[in-house]
Amino acid sequence: MNEARFDPQGLRDRLLAGVLSVEEAIATHQAVINAKSAVL
Numbered sequence: 001m002n003e004a005r006f007d008p009q010g011l012r013d014r015l016l017a018g019v020l021s022v023e024e025a026i027a028t029h030q031a032v033i034n035a036k037s038a039v040l
Helices: 008-039
Strands: none
Touching: none
16 A cells, blocks of 8 residues: 555556546547537
8 A cells, every 4th residue: 555655657647647638628629619610
């Protein structure tokens, strides 16, 4: 349980996952904007 507290690899993976989810959210938002522009 203690080694889970400081796990550089796990921390890096979680950080990477967070960055990817942010990029995905931005890409999705951009796609929604593009779709609205196409409709209008």
